[in-house]
Every structure is written in structure tokens, then in C-alpha cells.
Amino acid sequence: MPVCYSPPIYAIGSDKDRDTYRNIVETEEFVLNVPSTSMLEKVNLTGIKFPAEIDEFGKAKFTPIPALKVKTPLIAECKSHFECKLLNIYEITKTRVIIIGEVVAISIDRELFLKNFAKQKGQIDPLFYVHGSYFGLGRYVGKR
Numbered sequence: 001m002p003v004c005y006s007p008p009i010y011a012i013g014s015d016k017d018r019d020t021y022r023n024i025v026e027t028e029e030f031v032l033n034v035p036s037t038s039m040l041e042k043v044n045l046t047g048i049k050f051p052a053e054i055d056e057f058g059k060a061k062f063t064p065i066p067a068l069k070v071k072t073p074l075i076a077e078c079k080s081h082f083e084c085k086l087l088n089i090y091e092i093t094k095t096r097v098i099i100i101g102e103v104v105a106i107s108i109d110r111e112l113f114l115k116n117f118a119k120q121k122g123q124i125d126p127l128f129y130v131h132g133s134y135f136g137l138g139r140y141v142g143k144r
Contacts, residue, residue, distance in 0.1 A: 011098050013092075013097070015096060015097075016095050019052055024086055027072065029072055029086060030072055030084050031073070032081065034124060036125040036127060037141045039078075040127060040141060057075070062075045081106070083105040084102060125137065127141070
């Protein structure tokens with residue numbers, strides 16, 4: 001969720017028992033990869049609580065590629081990425097946190113970048129997760 005535009009700051013929620021949370025605490029950085037609705041099944045695989053030694057990228061057959069400004073890899077199959085440096089973590093409950101990061105780099109697929117903004121949104125077709133369900137822009141696309 002965007003929190004501020006100048007500087008660009010984003011917030012994400014996480015359970016404390018997730019690898020994502022532990023990785024962010026350890027590295028103080030993270031990447032928001034923007035998956036499309038066509039990636040629902042692969043994204044669902046990354047939500048499974050595998051043991052820490054299991055690579056979710058490999059399970060979902062995602063391709064990691066180097067980021068520009070952080071060590072955390074980007075997902076090649078995503079058409080847009082937000083590289084973030086950790087600003088703060090707020091404990092919401094004993095098990096949930098909100099993680100705040102400043103965006104230090106943004107990347108977008110070259111083909112999409114060359115299109116006007118209205119066409120970009122339609123082609124990115126971003127996937128959103130809300131309490132057990134997935135949505136595209138203005139539509140329900142599936143359950144977890």
C-alpha cells in the first residue's frame with residue numbers, strides 16, 4: 001500500500017512467523033514484486049508455509065533476477081518491482097506487523113513503459129490478496 005509519494009514509501013503486512021518477515025528483519029530491505037492475475041497459482045504456492053530452508057521461488061518456478069539497489073532478487077515474471085529499504089516495523093498484534101519501506105528503485109517492463117498509463121494498468125493486471133481471496137482490478141479472481 002502506498003503511504004507517501006515524496007519520498008515514495010510503501011507498507012506491507014506480514015505474520016511474524018513468515019520467512020518474508022524474518023528476511024526483512026535480517027536484511028533491512030525487501031522487494032514488492034507486482035504479479036499479474038495470470039500468476040495466481042504460482043503466487044499461491046509462495047504463500048505456503050514451507051520450512052525456512054525451502055526456496056519458494058523454486059517451488060513456484062519463479063526466476064530470480066538481480067535488483068538495481070537492493071540484494072533481494074526481483075521476480076523476472078513480474079512486470080513491475082519496487083525495491084525498498086526498511087524504515088520501520090510496527091507490531092499490530094503479537095503475531096502481525098506492518099512493515100514500512102522507502103522505495104529506492106522502481107522497474108517496469110520496457111514494453112509497458114512505452115505505453116500510456118491507462119494501457120499499462122490493463123496489461124500489468126495486478127493481483128491483490130485480501131483475507132484469503134485474490135482480486136484483479138475490479139474483479140474477484142480466486143481463493144487461497
